[in-house]
Amino acid sequence: MHYGSARPEILTYDPFKAIIAPRPIGWIGTLNADGIPNLAPYSFFMPMGSNPHMIAFSSEGMKHSSINAQARGEFTFSLATDALKDAMNVSSGAHPDGANEFALAGLTLGQPVEIATPFVAESPAALECVTLSVEPLVDRHGTKIDRYLVVGEVVQTHIRDEYIVDGRFDTAGAAPISRLGYRDYATTDRLWELMRPDD
Template sequence: MRTVFDPSAMPPGGLYPLLTASVVPRPIAWVSTVSAEGVANLAPYSFFSVSSPNPPVVQFTSVGRKDSLRNIEATGEFVINLATAHMVEQINASSAGYEHGVSELEALGIASEPSEKVAPPRVAESPVAIEATLHRIIEVGNSFVVMGRVVAIAVRPEFLAADGLPSFEAIAPLSRLGRTEWGMPPEVRTIDRPGVPT
């Protein structure tokens, strides 16, 4: 017999920890933006995915109005830096509630580099940086789904496999789980897709 949780019977915010402990693992978008005043911002978001391959659109969700969202609304640009296991302490530290106008990159000593096509900088150590321009923002309850049109994907050469694509093993992507848990790279199994059933 299952334990059934009814959202309508739970207190405000009571479903959040249940959802985040159930929808696991979640890849992390380490989002860099620049404010209208030119201050760089960096924050991790674990509600992150691809919206569409054609046109190429990625998305992340901001629960509440945060600096990343405000900066994207003001400038229309952002970068999703892939979060890797060896950077877990810096990524976690960048989630702190810094005052508006404080750059997490500077406060935490995180090295950055210029992006190819957008103003926000890339995290220098991130293996893959997805540069995007604002496609649309959709308000859903207390959250905002930010969709960005991909204008460039910058991959450090040491993270490319022989087939020219990023290597999962080399990237060692970090993920969020429930509570205060973080997921390290899992075991990988290769299975070909089945053909059309006969």
């Protein structure tokens, strides 16, 4: 099977997100114009590179997170984990500006060091970011498509002490969740190692 813009009927739902899976979830914290915390998950999310460490998320329409990240010039990332999945889900609701999803989801505000935006204190790891750009995306015809790529530079990394084991971040212990297609998620709790040919 192959197809272009018209999906065959046998595919009830668009499999795009099920194919590009698992996707890490950027659990994005921001502050609104009144300084009220905002929190929402974004799975169109990726690390963009290291030194400096950069991360990006894509917003389908300008939502609170991208508006706030642009206006305030900063945002946070918190690692969404199996233990925090219900809170992550609550924070994805279409809550009005100023709703404070941290409070709605029963989460504690983690205190940032270099910026003003809080992160999820319960999360095993979090990043403070300075917004570098909020770019409207265009399609192949150059038409703006109401999608926005938010890129940030990491200025502080927070790791809860219990997740540092033998000098490494304990990913399996943290059990991060990732987004698949449809309403599916996966938990990373078992790792395997593969050495490179040049190691």
